[in-house]
Structures are given as structure tokens and as C-alpha cells.
Amino acid sequence: MATRVKELWADRSNQMHYFKWLLSYSKPYAGRIILKMLMELGVTGMSLTMVAYSKRIIDSATTGNKFVGFLIVYVCLMIAMLFVENILGLINTVLNEKYSFGIRLQVYNKIIRSNWTTVEKYHTGDLMTRLTSDAGNVADGIINTIPQVIRLVIELVVVFFMLFSYSPMLACLGLCVAPVAGIASWWLGKKITKLQVKVQESEAKYRSFLQESLANLLIVKSFRNENYASERLTELRENRFHWVFKKTKMSMASSVAMSLAFQIGYITAFAYGALLIYRGEITYGTMTVFLTLVNRVQAPVMGLAQKVPLIVMILASAGRIIELQNIEMEPVSENTLESREIGVKIDDLSFGYTDETIIEDASVDIKPGEFMAIVGESGIGKTTLVRIMMSFLDKYSGRITYYDDKGNTENNNAGMRDYISYVPQGNTLFSGTIRENIRMGKVDATEEEMLEALKLSAGYDFVMSLPKGLDTVIGERGFGLSEGQAQRISIARAFIRKAPFLILDEATSALDEGTEQQVITGLMNLTPRPTCVIITHRKSILKYCDRQLLIDKKVQCVDLRGER
Ligand SMILES: Nc1ncnc2c1ncn2[C@@H]1O[C@H](COP(=O)(O)OP(=O)(O)OP(=O)(O)O)[C@@H](O)[C@H]1O
Ligand SMILES: [Mg+2]
DSSP: OHHHHHHHHHHHHHHHHHHHHHHHHHGGGHHHHHHHHHHHHHHHHHHHHHHHHHHHHHHHHHHOTTHHHHHHHHHHHHHHHHHHHHHHHHHHHHHHHHHHHHHHHHHHHHHHHBOHHHHHTSOHHHHHHIIIIIHHHHHHIIIIIHHHHHHHHHHHHHHHHHHHHHOHHHHHHHHTHHHHHHHHHHHHHHHHHHHHHHHHHHHHHHHHHHHHHHHTHHHHHHTTOHHHHHHHHHHHHHHHHHHHHHHHHHHHHHHHHHHHHHHHHHHHHHHHHHHHHHTTOSOHHHHHHHHHHHHHHHHHHHHHHHHHHHHHHHHHHHHHHHHHHTSOBOOOOOOOOOSSOEEEEEEEEEEOSSSSOSEEEEEEEEOTTOEEEEEOOTTSSHHHHHHHHTTSOOOOEEEEEEEETTSOEEEOOGGGGGGEEEEOSSOOOOSEEHHHHHHTTOTTOOHHHHHHHHHHTTOHHHHHHSTTGGGOEEOGGGTTSOHHHHHHHHHHHHHTTOOSEEEEESTTTTSOHHHHHHHHHHHHTOSSOOEEEEEOSOHHHHTTOSEEEEEESEEEEEEOGGGO
């Protein structure tokens, strides 16, 4: 029992935290949201005035007094309401779009500036769900649901007092629905919180599979997995549907309970009104107003109860977004290295993704201008070492210090990537033109620089032979190019950066010996010449390197210069 209370308390403070985040995020939009709310209140005011006028119209119809005047006011109000309602629709669309994109951009910026390993733990499909549907839920909640709740409360108070002035008895009867609605929504809120999490989890799984199977369509097709993929997608969708359906059933049950209470309230008011007419205590006009107002005092109560699941959903979505917001940003320090001659000193480095050590007590000093090969069997930790050197992985022990030939030093941090050009293992091209891909290395690169980088990476001839040259459009992960061609574009992307430190991770693995030779010659001709770390399985590359770092958990450094 005590733990349950604790859980509830913890959850409560979480929800408050989410709510505070929502408020602080929404601050810049407060003016526009308030304007929208005022306009909505205006619409409510107009519709209430119309109710009052409808009584006058009915009553004056029997006497004939001022009937036309009342009717004109009624029609004018109706037109004004229509006008304001449509303007509101427009404001809503614009506000919703701006607000939701604001959240998306903030989270996106956070993701791309956060610690890589932490973000990589999330499936892309899950991140997409948070960036799209969760951000959408939050936007809809702040722009629509919460203002609606405030409006409903105001409406409830106004209508209650209006009704009270006609008949205190009826006003109280009208509110009879409140406890039923209150209990139903409290119960519903609790149940729906749990179901909402299930819905979101199943949605993320569904999206993840959808995204991944489309991205790897070739594998699905090669293994004749079309039926399996289709069945799996259906299964995941059914799982999502199962939770959505459960949630809907829950809402329906409470809605039925509330409708019943509502109907009973209405019938009581109807019977009571009829009795008053029978006694001759009220007019038909007053009776109409009674019934409309009873309806209108109950509607906000019901409306409020129905908003409970929506608010739960907004808070759950806000929680999922805040989780991403709370990911640690990777530290970036100001660059203090002055010279382009850069080396890196690794001292007593140990690292493991899990408890198992991948790199143990490694120490090496890669000198400025040096060509260092990194060799070792597959899966031993070569890429891992490079990831540590580039600060993609941070939970290591030991020290990594970059230094220049003027004696400046800098501890390893994300800012050091300014000095590094990297050709990662595998195909890492984006969809778009070859030009756009190479530009990622240097966003303001000129045509000449691009062509020069292509020449050095042995990609010039094949790119020029394409009908559209640099403007050739390629698909995701270089679709439309051969593996070796894609590698040469990746190398050009790194070369154009002219960074003082170059890291190649199996960058020439798909090239024939002659083309590889051309790339290495290009690398040697880079001006200024960078310090170079080359991960390779190829012996042919070793003759160009000064030393090799053999990784076998323990790292061993061998001088190759004497062998040339
Ligand atoms: N994100 C990760 N979480 C846990 N273990 C990982 C992760 N990434 C890699 N590993 C493990 O770390 C070890 C080293 O992987 P790494 O990619 O560094 O090998 P490698 O030497 O580059 O191999 P290859 O020559 O095949 O590219 C492998 O055993 C791998 O299973
Ligand atoms: Mg590797």
C-alpha cells in the first residue's frame, strides 16, 4: 500500500513536471493562444445572447411587439458568429502548425546535439513517433484542448448563474450531473493513463517495423520475406488496434454513464418546466430558455469530463518528448589548437560497451603528419577506437589529448570534430545529388573544390561520365551507384573538408587495387597533408603507412618504416 502511494506521488510530481514544461514551452505563444481563447469566448457569448433573443422572439411572436427587431439582431449575431468561427479556424491551423513545428525543431536540435550513444539506443521509428504524433498531441492539447477546458469552465459558471437567475432550483438540478461526470472522469483518467502508454508503445513498434522494412526492402525481397513482412506488419497493427480499441471501449462506457445522467437531468428539467407552465408560472419562452440552459449547463460538465483522457494523453506525450529533452548534450569546448599539424595522444585507454572489455589499457601517440594503420581481426574494436577518438563514445577510462606542434593541447570532446575528416565504415550517403553529398563535407564548397576532391578520391572520371555529372540524383544510401563508387563519393566528402586529421574506416574495401592505389596517391597529395588514421584489412595499404596499431584487446604498435 505504502509503495502504491509512493508510486502515485512520484507520478503526480512527474505530471506536474510535464505540466510546467508545457507552460514554459508555451510562453512565447501565450499572446496568440489568449487571443484565440477570447475569440472563442466571444463566440460563446454570442451564442448565449442568441439564446436570450430566441426567448424574446418567441414571446414577442405571441404579442407581435418588436418581433422584427429581435429577429434582425438574431440574424446579425448568427452571421457575426459564422465569420468569427471561420477566422478562428484559420488562426487554429496556423498556430497549430507553428507550435508543433516549434517542438519538433527543439527536439530535433536536441537529438542531433546530444550524446550519440544515448540517442542510438532509441529506434528511429520510436524517435519518429515522438517527433510526429507526440509533438502533434502536445500542440493540439495546448492550442485546442486546454483553451477548451478553460472556456468550458467559464461557460459553466456563466450559464449556471444565468440559469440561477431564472430558477435556482433548475440550476442546481442541472448541476446534478457533475458528481457522476466527476467520478466517471476520475476513474477513466486512471485507466486511460495506462492504456495510453500501451497505445504509444505499440504505435512506436509498428512504425519502427514499417520504417525498417522499407529501408531494407532488398533483404525482405532477397529472402522472400514479403509475406512474413506483411503478416508482421498486420500483427503489429492489430496489437496497436487492440489497445486503441480497449481505450475506446473505456471512453464509451464512461460516455454512456454520463449521457444517462445528462438525459435524466434534462427530463427532470423538462417535467419541472412543464409543471410550471401548467401552473401558469412561466411563459413558453421561459420554458425554451430553461431547456436550452439546462442543456448548456450540463454540456460543459460533460465536455470537461470528456477532456480528461485528452489531457492524460497530452501529458503522456509531453513525458515522451521531455525524455528526449533530458538527454545529456555532448560537451563541446572552444578549439584552442592553433596549428594544422595535429597529433593525438592516447593514454591508458580502456573501454567496453558492456562489462566486457573491448579495448584494454591502450596507449599510443599518433604524431602530427603521421600515417597510422589500425589493423586487427573483425569485431576486435577498430571502429570502436575511432568512435572514442571522435567522442561518439564517452564512458571510457584513460585520457585522449589532441595537440598541435606549437604545444597547445585539448582534451577529447565533440568540438575536436572540427579538426577531423571521417570516412565511416559502410555506405553513408544521403539521397539527393552527388553535389549535395560532397557539400556535406564543406557547405560552402565551390565547384572547383568539389572537382578537385573528386579527382583526389578517384571519382572524377566516373562522375563526369554520368549524363548529369555532379547533379546526378542518387537514392537512399547511394542507391544508383556501385559500392565502390559510393565509397569514392564518401572519400571526396571527407577530402573536401581539408581537416588536419583524417580517419578512414575501411574506406577502400570495395575498390580494386588500381583504384585503391589512385585514392592513396590522392591522399598523399592532399595539401596541407593531414595526420591520417587508416583502418584496413588490406596488407597492400600498409606500405604507405608509417606505423601500424595492432588491436587484439591489448594494443600493440609496430613501426613499418623500416620495412619499406
Ligand atoms: N553499440 C554496441 N553495443 C555493444 N557492443 C557493441 C556495439 N558496437 C559494437 N559492439 C561490439 O564491439 C566489438 C568491436 O566492434 P567494432 O565495430 O569496433 O569492431 P571492428 O574491429 O571495427 O570490426 P570490423 O572489422 O568487422 O569492422 C564487437 O564485438 C561488437 O560486437
Ligand atoms: Mg569496423
